[in-house]
Amino acid sequence: MTMDQKALQKEKERLQEVxxxxxxxxxxxxQTTGIRGHEVRELKTHFWDDMSVNLTNDTETMETFSSIQQEARLLSEREKSYRLAAERLQMLVRLEQSPYFGRIDFVEEGEAEAEAEAEQIxxxxxSLMNEDGSRFYxxxxxxxxxxxxxxxxPGPASYQPPEGARIAGEMTLKRQYVIREGELQHVFDTDLTIGDSLLQQALSDSSSEQMKSIVATIQREQNQMIRNDQVDVFIxxxxxxxxxxSAALQRVAYLLYKHRNRMTADQIVLFSPNPLFSQxxxxxxxxLGEAxxxxxxxxxxxxxxxxxxxxxxxLYDQTERLYTSRNADWKQAQKTAIQWKASAAYFEWLDQYIRSCAEQAGMIFRPVTFRGRVxxxxxxxxxxxxxxxSDTPIDRKNVLMKKxxxxxxxxxxxxxxxxxxVQDAMEWVDDEVYQRVYQRVQKKGGFQAESFDDDQQVxxxxxxxxxxxxxxxxxxxxxxxxxxxxxxxFLQFLRQRPPFWEDENEIDLLRWNEMTEESCRLIGEGRLLAEDASPYLYMMEGLxxxxxxxxxxxxxLIDEAQDYTPFQYAYIRHRFPRAKLTILGDIHQGIYAHNESADSFHxxxxxxxxxxxERLSFKMSYRSTAPIxxxxxxxxxxxxxxxxxxxxxxMPVLIEAHDEDEAFDALQAxxxxQVNSNRIGIICKTMENSRELYQKLQQAAIQIGVEPEDIQLVVKDTQRLSGRMVVLPAYLSKGIEFESVVLWQVDGGxxxxxxxxxxxxxxxxxxHQLQMIYAKSAGLPSWWNEIDSDLYTRAEGRSTEDRSSSFEGRNDENQSSSRTAFDKRGDRVE
Structure with a gap:
């Protein structure tokens, strides 16, 4: 809906006023923060200057203590005042770039009959108010x-204030804005729940290293998730x-705002998949204005x-272990063991084992030894x-056992x-220890009785x-x-026969026993496999x-929730018994071995x-273009x-090379x-593949036109992206986005x-851009045939040294349109 020039001019004038x-x-x-900061520094510098410390008697000591407390309270008040002013200043500076993004005009019930003007919100x-606090801007x-x-x-609308009944009325206008550096760039009226035009504008900009705040683009179901603090578990x-x-983090900001008088940021925990995602x-x-x-x-x-x-x-080392295994039978046996150990049945079996040990038999204790004797x-x-x-709770039994x-x-x-x-040790006790013991006896009054043998008591x-x-x-x-x-x-538990195996499944049972003995051997060597770690942790805490x-x-909040097992969920619940949980995931991104046969995280x-x-499903996807x-x-x-x-x-492009050498040539080209326009994510399947490609790119850096330090290898402990070219295994790319992605070696091998x-x-x-490279000699994965050929463009890698393009399209029409789109979108700088 377009606006007339008069309304637009009013908006510009209002923005200037703000x-x-x-x-x-x-x-x-x-000015205030400058004054407060100076006061804090002065108080810290001269804290002891005017302090009279007198500990000669109890009265003087109490007066000294009271004086110190008074000075400390003053310093604490000044520090708090400075901190609040600094935080408010930081937020106002942020508002100066984009003061607001939305407006609604609202008339409460009862006021419409009185022909009252709609309140412009x-x-x-x-929030921003005028100096005397009489008006919200x-x-x-x-x-x-x-x-x-x-x-x-627009139409009937209502909201629930913190106290009292719900307030209803009519929304007469809904308007959205794009403001950059204090300048009004876009404004439009809408009757949509969420303005797709604004989202389109937001996503047309390049991505930064940090996730963009998309407060202005929350869908109805996202807002439902953000503001609902009544349920125990939100999925x-x-x-x-x-x-x-993004919605989960806005949920945190909302909760901190709503419960700001009783909750702080350090009372909320987010479980992230890796350090890079955390950063x-x-x-x-x-x-969003919160810590x-x-x-x-x-x-x-x-x-x-x-x-x-x-x-x-x-989990990452486990994944690499499986991906790089050369023995197909052993790999399959490992995956079967991993999936079983992550299953609900395995959880219930271990839970039963814990209860049985605690109530009936099976507890194993270490003897208490001293000086080589039990x-x-x-x-x-x-x-x-x-x-x-036998009906004593486990935690109570543990307490009684300690007593x-x-x-x-x-x-x-x-x-x-x-x-x-002990007699021998007494001969070697030094004077300092002897004096301490002597003073202890003296303090107890051991030397007061006339018949007491002083030396014997000492x-x-x-x-x-x-x-x-x-x-x-x-x-x-x-x-x-x-x-x-x-x-x-735990070894006793591992070596028990699984309850689901019948006698005819001897081959599977044999493989299971092999995997079990491998786990037991490694535990004996002080190594714990990922699939055994969570059950071991749960058992140890359960006992x-x-x-x-x-x-x-x-x-x-648990992100990438599809990757968690029943053991991990149960442990989190026991570890944080009072917490309400927000569970976020995508069953289609369950990429680890235990996900393949696991139930949905629902x-x-x-x-x-x-x-x-309560459960919600987010249907719209915003990150990738529609073709991708x-x-x-x-x-x-x-x-x-x-x-x-x-x-x-x-469109996505599949680049076909004759062999690995030509594939690397195509990658370089x-x-x-693109390297001067976008940060490029080059995604390999494994860390082994990533390291190999990283070394080759390092050697070819000058030829490509970058410095070696511009190429970054992401490992599991990487905390931030710094390279113009980022090489990483697929399983470490969760939650990350790149303007341009190259999938390396997408062949069936x-x-x-x-x-x-x-x-x-x-x-x-x-x-915005997706390119995939493979060597035709290795073929494509079997499931590639299920992908509609109209959804991507095939291209050929070229091995000539003087090529001007990285690929030659077989479908000229598709290729031409693809390159035109690239030329329009590929000049963004992240």
């Missing part, structure tokens, strides 16, 4: 009244580029509990443990004081001290639950009644013990495909064309029948 107010408030805050990243997008912008179209299924993560999203919340939440990778929890005892394989045998501990009532062990240690200490080694206390100091390690052994032999119990608890966390409420859960998404989704069931946002671009999801996921990393 800009003037912003400049005025920014100037004032700059402008919506932006933060901008409403924060998270304010209750702003919800109508996302939920309603969101969304295809690649559907805005799941990738770390700038979004500050962009960053805590970020975790589940592997960190595993390392925290098991890293002292084992080298714990992670003080408390494993048999004694077993008898004590099963002497408690019993400490009593045994108390008795053993008394007996050890009589031993000769020697008695000295024996206590010697034995007690030696027993500290034994008490720590008990307090840290080391008396439970977790490793022996203790899940003692590691963080009750301060209010919300937990079953997770069972493992999270959710009483109230149509191509990538051709491998998915039609009913499960996302709807591509109507954004045009060149392709990169040479690298991608097999089980790699459909991996290929889909890698292809959807591309925003």
């Amino acid at each position: 800009m003037q107010l912003l400049v005025k408030q920014i100037d004032l805050l700059e 402008y919506i932006g990243l933060a 901008i409403y924060d997008w998270r304010a209750p009244i702003s919800s109508m912008f996302y939920d309603d179209s 969101v299924q969304g295809g690649a580029g559907s805005g799941k993560t 990738y999203v770390s700038h979004v919340l500050p962009e 960053n939440m805590r970020q975790m990778i589940f592997q960190e929890l595993t390392e925290e509990a098991l890293g002292r005892f084992y080298t714990v394989e992670d 003080l408390i045998t494993a048999e004694q501990m077993t008898e004590a443990y099963y002497g408690f009532p 019993w062990l400490h009593k045994q240690l108390d008795q053993a200490e008394k007996e050890q004081r009589k031993k000769k080694w 020697r008695k206390e000295l024996k206590k001290w010697i034995v007690n100091s030696k027993f500290r390690k034994l008490r720590a052994f008990v307090d840290r639950d080391r008396f439970l032999d977790d490793e022996a119990m 203790r009644g899940f003692s590691r608890v963080d009750g301060s966390i209010h919300y937990v 079953t997770v409420p069972k493992w999270l013990h959710a009483q109230r859960d 998404l149509d191509f990538a989704q051709s491998l998915l069931p039609e009913e499960q495909r996302s709807i591509p946002f109507d954004r045009s671009g060149p 392709l990169v040479r064309e 690298h991608y097999d029948e089980t790699d459909r999801r991996l290929f889909y996921m890698a292809a959807t990393r591309a925003m």
